[in-house]
Amino acid sequence: MTAASAEQQGYLEDFEKLAARASRNGGAWVGDLRRRAMDRFRSLGFPTTRDEEWKYTSLDALRRACLRTVDAPAARPVDGSGPFESGDWERYELAFPWTGREDSTGPGGARGGATAKVPGKGSGRDTPDGRDESLFIGRLADAVERRLPWTEAHLGRHADHDGHALRALNTAFLEDGGAVRLGRGVDLDRPVHLMYVADPGQAPNRIVHPRTLVVVGAGSRLTLVEAYAGAGDAVYCTNAVTEIVLEDDAELDHYRLVREGGGTFHIGTVQVHQARNSRYRSHSVTTGGAITRVELNALLDGEGADCLLQGLYVAGGSQHVDSRTAIEHARPHGTSRELYKGVLNDRARAVFNGKIVVRKEAQKTDARQSNRNLILSRDAEIDSKPQLEILADDVRCAHGTTIGQLEEDELFYLRSRGLDAALARKLLVHGFASEILDGVAIEPLRDGLTSRVLAELGA
Amino acid sequence: MQVEDGPFGSIFYRMKEMAKTELDSELVGGEYKYGFVTDIEAEHVPPGLSEDVVRLISAKKEEPEWLLEWRLRAFRYWTKLEKSEAEPKWANVHYPPIDYQDIIYYSAPKTRKDGPKSLDEVDPELLATYDKLGVPLHEREALAGVAVDAVFDSVSVATTFKDKLAEMGIIFCSFSEAVREHPELVRQYLGSVVPYSDNFFASLNSAVFSDGSFCYVPKGVRCPMELSTYFRINAAQTGQFERTLIVADAGSYVSYLEGCTAPMRDENQLHAAVVELVALEDAQIKYSTVQNWYPGDKDGKGGIYNFVTKRGKCAGRKSKISWTQVETGSAITWKYPSCILQGDDSVGEFYSVAVTNNRQQADTGTKMLHVGRNTRSTIISKGISAGHGQNSYRGLVKVLKGADNARNYSQCDSLLMGRECGAHTFPYLEVKNNSAHIEHEASTSKIGEDQIFYCRQRGIKEEDAVSMIVNGFCREVFRELPMEFAVEAQRLLDVSLEGSVG
Numbered sequence: 021m022t023a024a025s026a027e028q029q030g031y032l033e034d035f036e037k038l039a040a041r042a043s044r045n046g047g048a049w050v051g052d053l054r055r056r057a058m059d060r061f062r063s064l065g066f067p068t069t070r071d072e073e074w075k076y077t078s079l080d081a082l083r084r085a086c087l088r089t090v091d092a093p094a095a096r097p098v099d100g101s102g103p104f105e106s107g108d109w110e111r112y113e114l115a116f117p118w119t120g121r122e123d124s125t126g127p128g129g130a131r132g133g134a135t136a137k138v139p140g141k142g143s144g145r146d147t148p149d150g151r152d153e154s155l156f157i158g159r160l161a162d163a164v165e166r167r168l169p170w171t172e173a174h175l176g177r178h179a180d181h182d183g184h185a186l187r188a189l190n191t192a193f194l195e196d197g198g199a200v201r202l203g204r205g206v207d208l209d210r211p212v213h214l215m216y217v218a219d220p221g222q223a224p225n226r227i228v229h230p231r232t233l234v235v236v237g238a239g240s241r242l243t244l245v246e247a248y249a250g251a252g253d254a255v256y257c258t259n260a261v262t263e264i265v266l267e268d269d270a271e272l273d274h275y276r277l278v279r280e281g282g283g284t285f286h287i288g289t290v291q292v293h294q295a296r297n298s299r300y301r302s303h304s305v306t307t308g309g310a311i312t313r314v315e316l317n318a319l320l321d322g323e324g325a326d327c328l329l330q331g332l333y334v335a336g337g338s339q340h341v342d343s344r345t346a347i348e349h350a351r352p353h354g355t356s357r358e359l360y361k362g363v364l365n366d367r368a369r370a371v372f373n374g375k376i377v378v379r380k381e382a383q384k385t386d387a388r389q390s391n392r393n394l395i396l397s398r399d400a401e402i403d404s405k406p407q408l409e410i411l412a413d414d415v416r417c418a419h420g421t422t423i424g425q426l427e428e429d430e431l432f433y434l435r436s437r438g439l440d441a442a443l444a445r446k447l448l449v450h451g452f453a454s455e456i457l458d459g460v461a462i463e464p465l466r467d468g469l470t471s472r473v474l475a476e477l478g479a
Numbered sequence: 480m481q482v483e484d485g486p487f488g489s490i491f492y493r494m495k496e497m498a499k500t501e502l503d504s505e506l507v508g509g510e511y512k513y514g515f516v517t518d519i520e521a522e523h524v525p526p527g528l529s530e531d532v533v534r535l536i537s538a539k540k541e542e543p544e545w546l547l548e549w550r551l552r553a554f555r556y557w558t559k560l561e562k563s564e565a566e567p568k569w570a571n572v573h574y575p576p577i578d579y580q581d582i583i584y585y586s587a588p589k590t591r592k593d594g595p596k597s598l599d600e601v602d603p604e605l606l607a608t609y610d611k612l613g614v615p616l617h618e619r620e621a622l623a624g625v626a627v628d629a630v631f632d633s634v635s636v637a638t639t640f641k642d643k644l645a646e647m648g649i650i651f652c653s654f655s656e657a658v659r660e661h662p663e664l665v666r667q668y669l670g671s672v673v674p675y676s677d678n679f680f681a682s683l684n685s686a687v688f689s690d691g692s693f694c695y696v697p698k699g700v701r702c703p704m705e706l707s708t709y710f711r712i713n714a715a716q717t718g719q720f721e722r723t724l725i726v727a728d729a730g731s732y733v734s735y736l737e738g739c740t741a742p743m744r745d746e747n748q749l750h751a752a753v754v755e756l757v758a759l760e761d762a763q764i765k766y767s768t769v770q771n772w773y774p775g776d777k778d779g780k781g782g783i784y785n786f787v788t789k790r791g792k793c794a795g796r797k798s799k800i801s802w803t804q805v806e807t808g809s810a811i812t813w814k815y816p817s818c819i820l821q822g823d824d825s826v827g828e829f830y831s832v833a834v835t836n837n838r839q840q841a842d843t844g845t846k847m848l849h850v851g852r853n854t855r856s857t858i859i860s861k862g863i864s865a866g867h868g869q870n871s872y873r874g875l876v877k878v879l880k881g882a883d884n885a886r887n888y889s890q891c892d893s894l895l896m897g898r899e900c901g902a903h904t905f906p907y908l909e910v911k912n913n914s915a916h917i918e919h920e921a922s923t924s925k926i927g928e929d930q931i932f933y934c935r936q937r938g939i940k941e942e943d944a945v946s947m948i949v950n951g952f953c954r955e956v957f958r959e960l961p962m963e964f965a966v967e968a969q970r971l972l973d974v975s976l977e978g979s980v981g
Contacts, residue, residue, distance in 0.1 A: 072569060380898065380899075393910075395910070395913035395915075396913065397913060398912070398913055400913060401911045402908070402909075402910045403907070403908065403910075404907075404908040404909075404910075404919075405905070405906065405907050405908065406904070406906060406919065406921070407903075407905050407906075408893075408902070408903060408904040408921060409901070409903045409904075410893065410895065410901060410902045410903065411900075411901045412895075412898070413895035413896065413897055413898055413900065413925045414925055415895070415923060415924065416922075416923075416924050417922065417923040417924070418920070418921060418922040418923070419904070419919075419920070419921050419922075420918070420919060420920045420921070421906070421908055421917070421918070421919040421920075422916075422917065422918050422919070423908060423915060423916070423917040424915070424916045424917070425913050425914060
């Protein structure tokens, strides 16, 4: 074991505190998982830009900040008036707010009474209480403590933390977050909305490690909205990991929305495991944050699995947004489609890294990937790296990347019809972004996102 | 595999009998014994690398002090690199560690006291070898109209058409000769595009480079013929470290061809060359390569490690550098011919066909660095994988802040033939200027059954159909090659892929 560096010291102390406190919750395996992950983090240390995976995104500021870990936030009902307006639509909602005030988050035991009975807004109906194993919508801590078998079967099994320091750190501190389990053949009547809300207030320099586990049973259908929001400009870090398991023929529409505060680091991983004929559709919209990095990895581990990734990243000021996707075709007849679009303004910098791997067994794979970027200012920068690794021969794979600015003739066309320059610009940017935003099926959510994206760009 | 005529297709097989080589080189009281390489006596420095070897190479070539100093600086830098991180690890290739102390860094055919004055003086054995290789060195020179600077192992043996070129002021000679005759030009441009500190293999080359070609085209001159160098690695256990420098002065044009072959051997040989191109205002350089180093046998035994640094600088306004390569040989290819587009309105092009069959690995591509305004670049890359071959395209398009209106179009297609091979694409696009237009496309597929069916229906044999389709796949690149190279390249492709289709 290598000696821990000074920057790691605080994490080690916080870890021991957590280990002492949480030892009695759940099975022994959780404690083992945490400790193994902590050991990995110790030996890995923070990645540097010499690491190919982190070539364009420096975590130096995060490393030097020596953030202290806050206790996992308690789940509690919210009235929907948080920093994240999500509009008026029917849903099962679960919020995990944490604030900088020390007294609001006591030790884990004090939160033991918190329940996951969160009324869906406007519905008045309770979520199923989780006694029925085929249906659980609630806190991960709860599910682990009650030793529901699907937690041990899946938690920490999919998101690899051996080679990834931040995932290791999340796993070491995993305690709470959203947990959703649908049994066989469940078609949930409304979306599940998980909200991770940060309000660092008076106590900045904290890091929080939300952990989400979603297991969709054979033939079931789910719509999941996973939103991260923060307020203010204080320095804090959200280090999130979401594991998603789709059993045979399962379907999931996943909206991952990030809107962090101005001083935030947001590091997130979504790890998807797809079984036979399952369908996964991801819509990712990222705005805000000082440094945002979202990794989305899908493993198509069953024949005929289908995967659609759509993403929009919008950055202005001196924001840095890094989107990373990896689609791994491991079985035959899989299909994947990917479209990520970016709009950059001011001195913002965006990184896109999209990888498609086709393993030898994955014959008849059809994979297509596209990354399109719009640069609105002189000082913005984009680094795009699409990547194909193909080991099967009977496949069709393609990727494309474009980087450009608003077309002069398109602007001219609109101007010639009497629109002023600002409006013409706004219209074109809206048109560019709407290809992704139109994929959001929940209408109030789509409207909210659209106006947010346009506001972000000052358009 | 069939032995056919032609400069590329069957070289390995013809060279078979020449591969039985015994080396016996030992330093005895400051003198070298001469070992045998084919039937030619060769002069070797003993294996290993040290400052003394660098000094010895420099002394043997009677180099001026400044060049020795440069070599030593490179050597010290390389030593530092070797201690810290050794070879670059990022490429998608795998090979056992190279023992740099087990390589012979200098090997020259034994020359007569003053070196050959004309073709008649060249060792007939050597000429016969070239004859087998199909190099139009002697009587074929007029026929092919190619001026050949032939590099046999490390020393340039004969240069044809030199006088004719000299009349126009074009300098085309071996690198050593250029150091002697035109030191000011060499000193001005050597390392100006690929500095000795560029990368591990470039540093190694800078320290021990033995010979290569030098070409200078004066202002406003259009070189009337294709210039050409054939490289061959003959002696066993020797690495080849040639260095090529081409300078096109304002308004000039030159087209340069490079063909590479090596005999068949069981052990792996290292080839770490450096090519530097400089195009001044309005000048154009077209650089074409057909690389057919020995790829190793079916099971991946033997073969050349081709770790090459090639880079051109469009230094002046409206200059243009165009790279075309057909890479069918080598056990491992690690090569990224690049363009620094410094002058405003300059143009960079890269056309590549890379074939990997059996156990071959290729990690190749290009870098286009847009520095000046209105710079344009085009990348067309075609990768073909067969057998257990692994083929990677790795490229960088970088637009710097001041490069207004930069334009790039990249297209990288891969063709897979067989269930065990792989095709990989690693493009990097870095853009710091919003007026840039960058487009990148890549695709991977196999030969469509409907395409084969269409050809078969019209009475074309399956093998011919595949050959036709593969040639069609590569056409965008082949049409950039000079005529006689294009014909050879097509034939070479057929030979390389033989046995992998059907």
